[in-house]
Amino acid sequence: MRRILLSTAKIMISAALLYLALRKVDLSELFSRFTVTSLFWIGVAIAVAFLQIFVGVLRWRQISAVCGAPLELSRAMRYNVIGSFFNQTLPSAIGGDAVRLWLVARAGAGWRAATYSIFVDRAIGLIALAVLIVASLPWSYTLITDPHGRSALLLIDLVALAGGLGFLIFGALKWPWLKTWWGTHHIHACAVIANRVIFSRTRGSIVAILSVLVHVLAVVIAWCVVRSIAAPVRFSDVFLLVPPVMLITMMPISIAGWGVREATMSLAFGFAGLAANEGVNVSLLFGAVYFIVGAVGGLVWILSAEKAAQGSAPIGVPE
Numbered sequence: 011m012r013r014i015l016l017s018t019a020k021i022m023i024s025a026a027l028l029y030l031a032l033r034k035v036d037l038s039e040l041f042s043r044f045t046v047t048s049l050f051w052i053g054v055a056i057a058v059a060f061l062q063i064f065v066g067v068l069r070w071r072q073i074s075a076v077c078g079a080p081l082e083l084s085r086a087m088r089y090n091v092i093g094s095f096f097n098q099t100l101p102s103a104i105g106g107d108a109v110r111l112w113l114v115a116r117a118g119a120g121w122r123a124a125t126y127s128i129f130v131d132r133a134i135g136l137i138a139l140a141v142l143i144v145a146s147l148p149w150s151y152t153l154i155t156d157p158h159g160r161s162a163l164l165l166i167d168l169v170a171l172a173g174g175l176g177f178l179i180f181g182a183l184k185w186p187w188l189k190t191w192w193g194t195h196h197i198h199a200c201a202v203i204a205n206r207v208i209f210s211r212t213r214g215s216i217v218a219i220l221s222v223l224v225h226v227l228a229v230v231i232a233w234c235v236v237r238s239i240a241a242p243v244r245f246s247d248v249f250l251l252v253p254p255v256m257l258i259t260m261m262p263i264s265i266a267g268w269g270v271r272e273a274t275m276s277l278a279f280g281f282a283g284l285a286a287n288e289g290v291n292v293s294l295l296f297g298a299v300y301f302i303v304g305a306v307g308g309l310v311w312i313l314s315a316e317k318a319a320q321g322s323a324p325i326g327v328p329e
Contacts, residue, residue, distance in 0.1 A: 027272065034286055167257070254278065266304075
């Protein structure tokens with residue numbers, strides 16, 4: 011019952027925020043802007059989305075190897091594509107992580123190693139996003155002149171950055187009692203692994219570059235969407251506005267981020283002096299791109315060996 015109520019609440023939040031956001035949009039006017047060129051740019055956006063998944067796979071493999079859950083490239087790519095499908099169907103923006111965890115654990119890595127690899131991968135991605143936003147603050151403040159917008163941007167990013175740095179500091183602590191409590195033991199273990207990955211001479215720079223590239227590719231996808239409808243928005247605007255929106259969308263309070271993303275994008279465009287309705291337009295098409303990618307992931311899931319196994323037996327990972 012609790013799960014049903016939670017899912018219902020998320021559906022209602024998505025529906026309410028979408029309704030409020032769509033009140034600013036003339037859908038007939040949006041559709042009238044579609045041309046053959048629009049289809050080209052949407053196609054490019056979908057291709058970049060798959061590239062983004064692949065880059066995420068490269069980072070995840072670096073992290074999972076440290077966690078004791080090594081994955082071959084093709085298997086990791088399949089799991090991430092399948093995860094993109096469940097990101098669109100489960101009641102949160104991180105629902106695909108739970109499915110990836112289940113797939114890795116069932117493949118023979120074990121629940122602990124699988125959980126650690128997913129948790130650390132998500133944490134490092136969040137830290138990279140917060141750092142990227144902080145690094146772009148001087149230009150963001152030039153773009154966003156509204157004091158409320160500036161304050162909101164700074165607060166959200168500082169909270170995310172403080173959480174990420176706190177997580178890393180937690181992993182550097184040597185207090186013995188951290189390993190005696192179940193919760194602190196596992197969080198501390200993940201934080202230790204995150205520190206080991208980030209400050210590794212061999213893996214650190216690779217993971218850092220891949221992490222930033224994942225978020226830059228999200229900006230490129232949004233830019234392709236902007237080009238598809240010829241919205242009067244510059245690439246620099248998209249680069250500064252999309253990462254904070256993605257950060258807020260990570261909050262698991264809606265279905266696949268729908269509603270939260272549209273409302274936030276509308277506010278972000280408004281704070282930047284751009285048309286709020288264009289923010290909603292871009293967000294809707296941005297979500298549509300990921301929905302299409304998720305649909306491909308659903309097809310991969312249907313045809314996969316993991317789905318065919320029906321959970322009857324674990325699928326081994328080659329040594």
